[in-house]
Amino acid sequence: LESKGSGMVPKRSPLFAVTVITLCLVGLVVSLFFLAYRYEKRQTTSSIISSAISLGTENGTHADFVNKALKETSIAPTAKVRIFIGPYRQIFGSDGRLEFDHPDYYIFLDHYFYHSLNQDGKESVIAHELGHAVYKLGIIEEEWQLIEYKLRRYRFFSAWRDQIDIKYQIKADTFAAEKTSPESTISLLNKLYPDKDNADYKMRLDNLEKLQKQ
Numbered sequence: 001l002e003s004k005g006s007g008m009v010p011k012r013s014p015l016f017a018v019t020v021i022t023l024c025l026v027g028l029v030v031s032l033f034f035l036a037y038r039y040e041k042r043q044t045t046s047s048i049i050s051s052a053i054s055l056g057t058e059n060g061t062h063a064d065f066v067n068k069a070l071k072e073t074s075i076a077p078t079a080k081v082r083i084f085i086g087p088y089r090q091i092f093g094s095d096g097r098l099e100f101d102h103p104d105y106y107i108f109l110d111h112y113f114y115h116s117l118n119q120d121g122k123e124s125v126i127a128h129e130l131g132h133a134v135y136k137l138g139i140i141e142e143e144w145q146l147i148e149y150k151l152r153r154y155r156f157f158s159a160w161r162d163q164i165d166i167k168y169q170i171k172a173d174t175f176a177a178e179k180t181s182p183e184s185t186i187s188l189l190n191k192l193y194p195d196k197d198n199a200d201y202k203m204r205l206d207n208l209e210k211l212q213k214q
Helices: 014-055 063-069 111-115 119-134 139-150 155-179 182-192 199-213
Strands: 002-004 007-009 081-086 096-101 104-110
Touching: 014 081, 014 096, 014 104, 063 119, 081 111, 081 119, 096 119, 104 111, 104 119, 111 119, 119 155, 119 182, 155 182, 155 199, 182 199
Parallel strands: 081 104
Antiparallel strands: 002 007, 096 104
16 A cells, blocks of 8 residues: 555555556457448448349339338438339349438348238338338347357357347347237248248247237
């Protein structure tokens, strides 16, 4: 201890100072890493959106439904939602995909899948993608997914990512069921999953069936 006025304060060792400086430097490096990643992700997203737009056709027939579905949500009223129909399954590996490029949202729907749906089904898949806009990943979950991407060879990280994915698929399903109906969302789910033994399908179906009974 060393005296300071009438009291005694603990004397800090050089090791303490080195530890604090090291932690600050680590924090700075991690912050710079995440900032660089976010910038790279933004640039990549913009490029993906531009390429996808060039391959599809914009569809404005669902504008009224989109506006109604997004009322009283966290989506800014000034944000635009643009829907494109095109050969997106062969590009993205899925029948529907949502992309965000501030401040606007882009929904890309595979043309074969879109035209196989009736009007209720089309609105359900659009509402599901809108659900992903309303229910975004939390900050910790987003950063965790970045870590998982870097360490994806490790099974533990991959399993945790899958848990995050299904959590937000269920949230988007719930939003779709609220904006259309549980029945039409279940019908959509059945089209998306030919394999009815799929674990994700069962969890999502269970959630929709509970909503159906409410």
